[in-house]
Amino acid sequence: MTRLSVNINKIATLRNARGGNVPNLLKVAADIQDFGAHGITIHPRPDERHIRYQDARDLKAVVHTEFNIEGNPVGSFVDLVNEVVPEQVTLVPDAEDVLTSNAGWDTQKHKDFLSEIIAEFKAKGMRTSIFVDPVPAMIEGAALVGTDRIELYTEAYASGYAAGNKETVRPYAACAQLAHELGLGVNAGHDLSLDNIAYFAQQVPNLDEVSIGHALISESLYLGLENVVNMYINKLK
Template sequence: MTKLSVNINKIATLRNARGGNVPDLLKVAADIQRFGGQGITIHPRPDERHIRYQDARDLKAVVTTEYNIEGNPQHNFIDLVLECKPDQVTLVPDAIGAITSSAGWDTIKNQEYLTEVIQEFQRNGIRTSIFVDPILEMIEGAKKTGTDRIELYTESFAHQYSLGNEKGIDPYAKAAVLANELGLGINAGHDLSLDNIKFFKENIQGLLEVSIGHALISEALYLGLDNTVNMYLNKLK
């Protein structure tokens, strides 16, 4: 079964809108795990507009499943990850001020930099994953960095699928075949939803984990958080 890691950034956004502690981020993380979620993902950004750096520290005591911290490996982020020592760190090439992730790494151009950062995390017992587009050259470049896994950036698939174009899965399926041949673990995330997750999972060989936040939290407004988490789990079996 593909594991479901729930990104709770949107819970932090809602909390921060009023300046208090409602909803309680730590309680939501604990509840998601109690409902069956197999991991918690956060993506702190430098402006702390949703997840705060202190949240990352506080969640360490709450996450009993898999703790995944995403972000651009700048100095403050690296220091935070080394302090929190999550199970996994996912490296994402976000520009400062970006609304959301919009592209994967150029693993060829950034090979030396990524290799250095990855080695530092691995020396501290943290599994590494690199956010990449479904481009075979980028998959090969990821392998050369020494990363444990890749996370396929799925925005293009989700968009094509919403238009009725199931062929949008093809680059991802080919990328997965290559990643498996190279011995890279495969994660995926971005715009995956209850509408498209089953089709994606069925066509991606060796999919280990998906990280889903915006869609899952939005769907939970209508369906309830417990119910929505379990609907995803059923589709990922």
């Protein structure tokens, strides 16, 4: 089945709002794994507005499933990842001032840069993934830089699905199949929710993992964190 990695950035946002340690990020990460999630994802940004770099260090001892650190491979991020050595590192080309990730890599334009960074991470035993739009040329480019996986940027699917247009899943299905044929694993994330995850997982072949944060934490306010984690797992079966 497709594995569920829970992004806990929003837990850190809530904690930082009061300046203390409530909610306790490490306790929440441990609980999410106990509830059945297959991994924990964090996306530290240079301004540390939610996840702090020290959180990544502290979580290393807590995450016993899969630890996925995602972000733009600027110098400080590369240093952090090389220090923590998570199971997976996901490269995302987000600018420092964006609210959230809003585009995938141009894997052809940035081929040399991505190849160098990926080789560095893989040399330390980390699985690598590249955040990409569902465009065949970008998938083909990803295959040339040595990455292990791609992560499909799913905002367009989520927006289309919410508007009643399920056809927006087609490019994702085609790109997932292409990635599989090129020897790449397939992850997905961004705006996936309890409403749209089941259809996406049914339609997109060879889907290894989804990373879900904002929707899952928001849904948990109403339904409870343990319940929501298991609702996602059931929809992914």
